[in-house]
Amino acid sequence: MRILVVEDDNRVAEALVGALRRNGYDVQRAANAAQALNAPPVDLVLLDLGLPDRDGIEVCRELRATGGVPVIAVTARGGEPDRVRGLRSGADDYVVKPFGTAELLARIEAVLRRSMNHPTHRDRPLALDGLEIDLAQRTVTLDGQPVPLTRKEYDILAVLARAGGAAVARDQILVEVWQTTYDGMSRTLDVHLATLRGKLGRTGSLVRTVRGFGYRLTIPDPTPPPPATGP
Known part of the structure; x- marks a missing residue:
């Protein structure tokens, strides 16, 4: 499975990419919205909503509109209005920083499973x-x-x-x-x-x-x- 990590903080991105690769995922990283929207097709996007060049909510809407790829919003904004806004923008799940690797992996597996719209x-x-x-x-x-x-x-x-x-x-x-x-x-x-x-x-x-x-x-x-x- 190919995952795109959209995160502008290098330290956070390196930790995420390393953890995902150790668990068998093929991972790419984008540091901003422009790179995310021009990245090759993937199976799932981990999207930081606090991007330097565009509002992550807008990026989420565009990703879903153009390819329908599953998106997990990853952000420090954990209030209920933020969660609702993120989910209504098309995110399949919403993870608040800080989070554990086990929780994130479980959420990724759940979203990928739900995204399979054909019998296996x-x-x-x-x-x-x-x-x-x-x-x-x-x-x-x-x-x-x-x-x-x-x-x-x-x-x-x-x-x-x-x-x-x-x-x-x-x-x-x-x-x-x-x-x-x-x-x-x-x-x-x-x-x-x-x-x-x-x-x-x-x-x-x-x-x-x-x-x-x-x-x-x-x-x-x-x-x-x-x-x-x-x-």
Whole structure:
């Protein structure tokens, strides 16, 4: 995935670019609005709203109007009016400085996932011990019967299902489901997970806790074991 970092502060830009590259992203940097608007196509833009040559809100609108690229606004302006203005300008998310690398990476992953407007292999129905999760249709059934999940419960299960059995950090679930990493929401996540497991009945044990990190969905390896070789 290609990311454009639009940041005029060299020290901040270097830290961002380094962190993103260490996490496997192909990163370009623009120091002002002119460079950002003339940059080659990318998959996502991290846009500082305090640019030296133009208002970042205007740049966000122009980026969305010309190419529809997902934009995460990165700024020190954290007041509610600023957030509303940024989101209404077309930003897909709004991150306030200072922020943690883990939070930013989780938000990037969430925005990139939402920006995929076509089905992928991760959106195919997933069948596990009578439990079927259809991500394209947003339905969950157990032994052919609908499971009455709330929106948040479904969203948690979908995040885990799309991870394909890999562990998902608690912070990433909070970002994708509640758009926050606020510590006060951690208990809310625990309550929703307990209720989700209960509604999944015997298959609730498929949602496993990864101690000190997060959660994962137990998905059997589809690759059959090699045939046994006799003497």
